[in-house]
Amino acid sequence: MSDIKFRQIAETIEARINTGVYPANTKLPPHRVLADELETTPTTVSKAYKLLAEKNKVESFIGRGTFVCGDSELETVIQAPEDDADYNFSILQPCLKHNVLPLQAAFQKTYATLPSELLGYIEHSGHLAHRQAGMKWAAEFGLSVSDPEQILLASGAQNALEILIQTYTKPGDCIAVEAFTYPGMLSIANLLGRRIVEVPMDDKGMCPIALKQTILSDKPKVVVIVPSHQNPTGVTMPKARREAIAKVIRAGDIWLLEDDIYGFLNETIIPAISNYIPEKSFHITSLSKAISPALRCAFIKAPKSEVRRVGACIRTSIWLASPLNFAVATQLINSGEAFAMANKQKQLATQRQTFATKQFGFLVCSSQPTSYHVWIQLPEHWRQEHFVMEAKNQQLLVSSGGYFSQQSDKSNHIRLSLMAIDDEQRFQQGIVLLADLIKGGQGSHFLF
Ligand SMILES: Cc1ncc(COP(=O)(O)O)c(C=O)c1O
Numbered sequence: 001m002s003d004i005k006f007r008q009i010a011e012t013i014e015a016r017i018n019t020g021v022y023p024a025n026t027k028l029p030p031h032r033v034l035a036d037e038l039e040t041t042p043t044t045v046s047k048a049y050k051l052l053a054e055k056n057k058v059e060s061f062i063g064r065g066t067f068v069c070g071d072s073e074l075e076t077v078i079q080a081p082e083d084d085a086d087y088n089f090s091i092l093q094p095c096l097k098h099n100v101l102p103l104q105a106a107f108q109k110t111y112a113t114l115p116s117e118l119l120g121y122i123e124h125s126g127h128l129a130h131r132q133a134g135m136k137w138a139a140e141f142g143l144s145v146s147d148p149e150q151i152l153l154a155s156g157a158q159n160a161l162e163i164l165i166q167t168y169t170k171p172g173d174c175i176a177v178e179a180f181t182y183p184g185m186l187s188i189a190n191l192l193g194r195r196i197v198e199v200p201m202d203d204k205g206m207c208p209i210a211l212k213q214t215i216l217s218d219k220p221k222v223v224v225i226v227p228s229h230q231n232p233t234g235v236t237m238p239k240a241r242r243e244a245i246a247k248v249i250r251a252g253d254i255w256l257l258e259d260d261i262y263g264f265l266n267e268t269i270i271p272a273i274s275n276y277i278p279e280k281s282f283h284i285t286s287l288s289k290a291i292s293p294a295l296r297c298a299f300i301k302a303p304k305s306e307v308r309r310v311g312a313c314i315r316t317s318i319w320l321a322s323p324l325n326f327a328v329a330t331q332l333i334n335s336g337e338a339f340a341m342a343n344k345q346k347q348l349a350t351q352r353q354t355f356a357t358k359q360f361g362f363l364v365c366s367s368q369p370t371s372y373h374v375w376i377q378l379p380e381h382w383r384q385e386h387f388v389m390e391a392k393n394q395q396l397l398v399s400s401g402g403y404f405s406q407q408s409d410k411s412n413h414i415r416l417s418l419m420a421i422d423d424e425q426r427f428q429q430g431i432v433l434l435a436d437l438i439k440g441g442q443g444s445h446f447l448f
Pocket residue numbers: 092155156157158159182184226231259261286287288293296297298
């Protein structure tokens with residue numbers, strides 16, 4: 001392949017971008033399609049796309065293709081594999097094959113005796129039995145809660161976060177988050193026009209002194225913290241750090257949104273930060289990570305004073321989260337099956353962490369022994385975006401560290417989800433391939 005050819009192809013694509021043939025934020029044609037049209041090979045097109053990516057003309061997203069740059073949206077991080085041959089280390093979800101049968105049984109049992117009241121509108125934000133089940137779920141993993149009226153139902157933790165940000169901040173307000181954070185939170189801030197301030201963390205999570213300073217300097221209205229198996233760094237806040245953070249929040253004019261979606265993975269029960277400041281915190285849990293993201297079942301514990309206000313916002317946005325799914329969730333929680341499923345996933349995560357951390361022993365990695373994911377610092381010879389593209393060429397889908405901060409070049413990391421691949425052998429194969437790729441030099445692996 002000559003150098004001239006791919007540069008000519010890149011010029012053709014760039015001209016099409018500049019003249020609006022390919023508008024901002026639209027997806028470029030797949031490599032094969034463009035190669036046929038321009039009478040070249042997919043490899044040459046791939047090389048041209050890479051050149052354009054270096055010029056910030058286009059961006060590639062794992063599993064979704066290449067897009068013309070414009071207002072890049074952070075939600076593109078959540079990638080679905082397009083090809084059965086892809087190794088999906090990108091999506092943070094449970095190993096679904098273990099959950100199919102118990103879910104089928106719960107759906108059958110619940111729907112066999114469906115009462116008509118579950119099919120209608122109801123006045124409050126969720127049926128009492130479903131709120132009680134939410135209380136049981138959250139209490140099992142460290143939340144102090146005794147009044148089901150304080151539990152509100154949402155369609156997944158993402159919906160819960162969005163509702164709380166809508167309710168407790170205005171456009172232009174500032175939201176404090178961890179130095180690296182869940183990209184869905186960054187998307188909410190972008191969509192709603194809220195400013196983000198990233199608070200430094202260490203190996204125990206967000207630093208209390210830094211939060212105190214941020215409260216003084218930026219006056220955020222809320223602080224969002226993922227205290228367990230933080231996404232993406234894998235850090236779990238120990239009890240003492242939770243107490244210290246609670247102390248800072250108690251003294252400040254700020255609400256806490258405690259997103260404890262991975263709390264069920266903790267090796268021992270750690271009290272929620274919200275336990276120390278129940279009057280100033282919203283605690284969020286969800287069944288997406290232990291059971292299935294398709295259930296869209298999340299629970300918010302609100303301060304007593306705020307239940308009506310949050311309930312009103314839920315009604316305004318979605319009226320109510322589907323009682324049908326919450327009926328299934330309630331069946332699973334009350335029968336104990338939900339906890340058994342969570343435990344099984346935790347055991348599998350432990351096995352997979354052991355395998356992965358052994359393979360990545362030569363690297364600086366951050367995770368807990370029971371985490372679903374691992375945050376890997378790439379060696380000097382790799383840059384995160386290039387690595388992600390190169391891994392994709394080998395059908396290894398990973399997430400670039402750049403997705404987890406507003407400053408995409410703040411890190412040189414990748415985040416690997418260890419649970420999305422169903423088959424153990426395939427999982428291990430993928431990890432070995434990734435370890436080899438990381439060890440190898442950029443030059444030796446570049447296919448562009
Ligand atoms: C920290 C965190 N919060 C919220 C979510 C969204 O969860 P749900 O599927 O319940 O909306 C995720 C999903 O990856 C997450 O990692």
